[in-house]
Amino acid sequence: MKKVILSAVMLIGLAFTSQAQEISKNALGIRVGDNDGFGGEISYQRGLGDNNRLELDLGWRNSRHVDAIKLTGLYQWVWNIEGGFNWYAGVGGGLTSWSYDDKHGPFPDNRDDSGLGVFAAGDIGIEYVFDFPLQLSLDFRPEIHFGSEDWRRDNFGPDIALGIRYRF
Structure with a gap:
């Protein structure tokens, strides 16, 4: 029985040590990606420890009828898969500001409107960290928006995106 307990403790310890990886201090x-038209975001990551970080993203949209800005903040946990491959998960939220102008648009109410909103977000993804200072990521970020009715006409926004970051 002692051998089984000792083996289990050793396996758990090995699992935790094999998951440890130092992440970049800054990226x-x-x-x-595409979340209700937010096609591009400036993204900054700040390492807080060996396996967690803060991500801040500033997105914008400028189209025929909608102008919007979105600020997102996420706390992420990072686990090493093998070599330069990591997977990560996180939670956070953000703020949105939007302006909708539709004088001749497809909606029957032909409304002009603007507003501010807040949202909660989750995040799960995979990334590859190269030997040189480049990081590529692919993630899924579901968002639930709160506040007044806005130009999306939907409170849920799934977001799939590709990230390219310089690490320093």
């Missing part, structure tokens, strides 16, 4: 780049 700056872009995150390109």
